[in-house]
């Protein structure tokens with residue numbers, strides 16, 4: 001069972017198809033609403049209301065001093081993946097004014113918001129227009145001028161290839177792809193294609209810049225993931241100056257499915 005606590009609204013996800021009724025007894029004084037979705041329901045299914053106030057509109061939550069819009073009606077996910085909290089903070093702490101930061105597979109632009117709040121100029125890439133618009137709403141919620149930043153809709157790999165061709169580089173790049181993705185010409189799988197993805201990112205990273213490589217999969221062993229990332233970057237003739245493994249937030253203690261590497265490229 002997973003309980004995401006969004007400013008008093010609980011989003012409960014369960015492996016079983018029955019709601020764990022005991023949660024209602026725990027919610028008093030802590031939560032205002034409980035919504036629930038069994039994990040195996042189609043990703044596009046909105047969670048159902050089970051207790052407390054109904055949440056009829058999207059609402060803002062705060063994390064690391066930043067604001068993000070949450071929408072329980074949006075299907076797939078509700079706006080931010082809470083297991084990326086420390087990685088978002090790291091990006092916010094690392095980004096500096098005058099730097100260009102690229103956020104690929106960006107979803108609602110959480111990493112872009114953190115980099116932009118630190119004064120960096122961000123480019124946000126996602127297949128979905130809806131999520132790019134959500135990103136701009138998150139920028140507005142943080143008093144950031146979206147007009148001073150870039151959003152590119154379409155395949156993130158094709159965009160990085162286009163940037164490489166044009167010689168456009170970035171100081172920092174966030175790679176957080178879905179486990180599997182398909183476009184008209186090719187497929188991407190985290191298990192098989194991460195080396196190429198990391199290499200492509202390295203080819204547009206400034207010397208001394210960083211790549212945050214994330215893989216959200218149980219199947220890939222952390223050592224294999226690091227091997228893939230390092231070999232992909234070296235294949236492009238770039239030097240790996242350092243690799244740091246970043247932990248998941250401590251409340252995600254059941255297993256470490258999210259692997260995150262902070263790689264500095266020479």
Ligand SMILES: C[S@@+](CC[C@H](N)C(=O)[O-])C[C@H]1O[C@@H](n2cnc3c(N)ncnc32)[C@H](O)[C@@H]1O
Nearest residue numbers: 084105106107126127128154155156176178181
């Ligand atoms: C796992 S989520 C990324 C989460 C995000 N990094 C965050 O921390 O909130 C996957 C995102 O990748 C996008 N996506 C999937 N395939 C893509 C592709 N080939 N190019 C660009 N975006 C893609 C989806 O639309 C979705 O928003």
